[in-house]
Amino acid sequence: MIAVIDYKCGNLRSVGNALHRIGAEYQITSDPAVIRSASHVILPGVGEASSTMRALQKDGLDQVVLSLTQPVLGICIGMQLMCRYSEEGDVNCLGIFDTDVRKLPGSDTLKIPHIGWNTVQPLPVETRHALSLQTGLPDETYFYYVHSFAPAICEQTTAITGYGVPFSAILQNGNFFGTQFHPEKSGEAGEIMLKNFMKL
Amino acid sequence: MLAKRIIPCLDIKDGATVKGVNFLDLQSVGDPVELGRKYAMEGADELVYLDISATSEGRNTFTDLVSRIAENINIPFTVGGGIATLDDAARLLTAGADKVTINSAAVRRPELIDEIASRYGNQFVVVAIDAKTINGVWTVTTHGGKQLSERELFIWAHEAQERGAGEILFTSMDHDGTKNGYPCETYARLCDDLSIPVIASGGAGSVEDIADVLTKGKADAALAASIFHYGEIPIPVLKQALLEKNINVRI
Numbered sequence: 372m373i374a375v376i377d378y379k380c381g382n383l384r385s386v387g388n389a390l391h392r393i394g395a396e397y398q399i400t401s402d403p404a405v406i407r408s409a410s411h412v413i414l415p416g417v418g419e420a421s422s423t424m425r426a427l428q429k430d431g432l433d434q435v436v437l438s439l440t441q442p443v444l445g446i447c448i449g450m451q452l453m454c455r456y457s458e459e460g461d462v463n464c465l466g467i468f469d470t471d472v473r474k475l476p477g478s479d480t481l482k483i484p485h486i487g488w489n490t491v492q493p494l495p496v497e498t499r500h501a502l503s504l505q506t507g508l509p510d511e512t513y514f515y516y517v518h519s520f521a522p523a524i525c526e527q528t529t530a531i532t533g534y535g536v537p538f539s540a541i542l543q544n545g546n547f548f549g550t551q552f553h554p555e556k557s558g559e560a561g562e563i564m565l566k567n568f569m570k571l
Numbered sequence: 572m573l574a575k576r577i578i579p580c581l582d583i584k585d586g587a588t589v590k591g592v593n594f595l596d597l598q599s600v601g602d603p604v605e606l607g608r609k610y611a612m613e614g615a616d617e618l619v620y621l622d623i624s625a626t627s628e629g630r631n632t633f634t635d636l637v638s639r640i641a642e643n644i645n646i647p648f649t650v651g652g653g654i655a656t657l658d659d660a661a662r663l664l665t666a667g668a669d670k671v672t673i674n675s676a677a678v679r680r681p682e683l684i685d686e687i688a689s690r691y692g693n694q695f696v697v698v699a700i701d702a703k704t705i706n707g708v709w710t711v712t713t714h715g716g717k718q719l720s721e722r723e724l725f726i727w728a729h730e731a732q733e734r735g736a737g738e739i740l741f742t743s744m745d746h747d748g749t750k751n752g753y754p755c756e757t758y759a760r761l762c763d764d765l766s767i768p769v770i771a772s773g774g775a776g777s778v779e780d781i782a783d784v785l786t787k788g789k790a791d792a793a794l795a796a797s798i799f800h801y802g803e804i805p806i807p808v809l810k811q812a813l814l815e816k817n818i819n820v821r822i
Contacts, residue, residue, distance in 0.1 A: 384667040388642050417664075418692050481573075482768045482791060484694050484737050488574045488616055488821045513574060513821040515647055517669075517694040517737075534573060556647045556669065558611065 373397040373569070374409035376436070376449075378426045381417035386446065389555035393562050395569055403435045411569060412439055415555075416448035420472065420520065421460025423448050437465060442571040443547045444504075447518060450542060450549030459520045468542045468549060470525035475518075481535045485521075488513040491540045491552065493530045504541060504548055504567050505530060512560050514540070514552035521551055546571075574821040575785045575813070576616035576792035577806060578770065579799045581606060582623045583633060583652070588800065589623070604639050610799065611646045613806040616821060618644065619740070619794060621672070621699075622652025623715055634666045641667020649697055660687045664695065672697040672740055675713035678720050678727070681734055688735025696738075697770070698731040700724060703744035709757065716744045724757075725764055732767050739765060740794065742773040748797065750776025758788030770794050778804060778812040785818055 375386050377399050390397040390413075397413075398405060406412055414436060416423050427433045436443065436453075445453045452464045457472035464472070477483035490511040514532075521538035524531060530541040532551070542549040548568065554561035581588045581603050588603050607618050620640065622633050637650050650663055651672030660671050677683050677698055688696045701716050702709045702724040709724035728739050741761060743754050753774045762769045768791035771784040775795040784790045798804045810820045 382664060382667065382669065384638075384641055384665065385669065388667060389645065391642070392645060417695065419689075477766065479763075482766060484767070485573065486694065486738060486768050487576050487791070490572060516573075517647070519693070553647075556645070558645050562645060 372409050373411045373413060374406045375399045375413045375415060376406060376432060377401045378416075378423070378430070378432055380423040380426045381415045381448070383415055386413055386415045386555045389561065389565060393566055393569075395565070401430060401432065403431070406432075406435055407439070409441065411441055411571070412436075412443045414443065414445040414449035414452065416446065416452065418448055419460055420448060420451055420457035420464070421462035424452055424457075424460075424462045424464055427452060433465060437467070440546055442568060444568050445547070445549035446555065447551060447553055450551055451520060451522060453542075453547060453549050454522050457520060467547045468522065468525065468527050468544055470522045470527070470539065470542070472520050472522050474520050475538070476535045478535055484517060484519045485534045486517050487515070488557075489516050489532050489534060489552075491530050491532050494528060503529065503543075504550070504564050506567050507563055508560060514550075514554065514557040514560060516552045518551060522549075572819055574616070574819050576770075577614070577781075577810060577820065578617045578619055578792050578794040579610045579615050579806070580619045580621065580772065580794045580796045582621050582796065583636065584623055586633070586636060603636060604643050606800070607640055607644050607648070610806060611644050614810055614822065615646060615806055616792070617646055618648040619672070620648060620650045622650075634662055637663055637666040637668050651697070651699055655683070657683070657686045657690060660691065660695070664691060670695050670697050670737070672699040674699040674701065677731065678711060678713050678722060681730060684731055684734040684736055688737070693735050693737040693767075696736050697740050698728075698736040698738075699740040699742070700728060700731070701742045701744050712744055716747075725761065728761055728765060732765050736767060738768045738770060740770040740772055744773070746774030747772070749774055750780075750797065752776060752780040753784040753788055753790075755783050755788035758784055758790050762789035762791070768792065778809055781809065782813055782816050782818060785813070
């Protein structure tokens, strides 16, 4: 059973619907006991970093996330909250990923927010898990993005996307995974990735 | 590289998809969920569902339909029509909508943009602008084009951006449903003026029209209805044709 963490910040329904479409059992919950006992955990999220971080801390769910040993997937702001720090609202985050979240630079031709389908380029990291989120997905697969901030590239970056600058599309540290894009909204490619996560 | 988006628009009236010429003479073109799923499978990048009757008739938006769409569609979708309060937006988010578009209510009370954006983020708020030229001035209209406002397109679009809109969906009421193409110069100016993405809407009749608005018009996405609903240009055919014109789209 997958626990989708409910901290009142996001489109939980869309993550739940995506899990339902791929036949996964899930529960949307804020109960620490349910989260701890789940086989997999998803930290979704929509919103602004400092307010979502406060919401996560409000019921001690930040400490629950840090204590998890099963596969954990942060999506978009959920992934950003798993980084060290976010410029958005100048807030310290969980520090699971050894990188900071910065505002995308944008330009005359690069609109902010970065909205739409962009390609994800896996990094050649042979030492990673044999089974990864990207199994069965070709290089340069399109995923759906909606964001203005992104984690900088670090040792734990397993795939990058370019939008003016390259940033971390996928991060992994042990049992913790994060995607800056939305697999739950990325059509078939996203469904393959969520199935990969379930197999971890 | 970020792809240009192709977005079928489904206008909803009484639970069915409709598309009229210049917002009048409505003809039913199918079940919204089935049509949306078909478009998603064909390669649509997003979907927009607009409850076109909602504002005029003072109805609330179509939460149940939004829930069914969210359950069945695996790409992002935006909903709009009659959203007048933060609570309306919250209800649609809970039902599974990825974004909301606000139109008449934002013209009436621009603070609505700030309220929704500050609560749910800029990415959740698409400000839809219907405008038509009156004596050469792009004048913003409300209530599905039925009422003129005192706002001018470029000034209003900029204000919407400053208040927190994540995208602008601009429909030319002079072109909508006519299949005569988009006003590309107007789009290009709008896109140059704004730092947020612009979705072009209203007027597509051919592959060339869409190619033009994405290149000469500098739009980030093209939204269309009739050409998809009536099967005139299937999405895979459109995308392949755009790719052959060196326009980056997701295949």
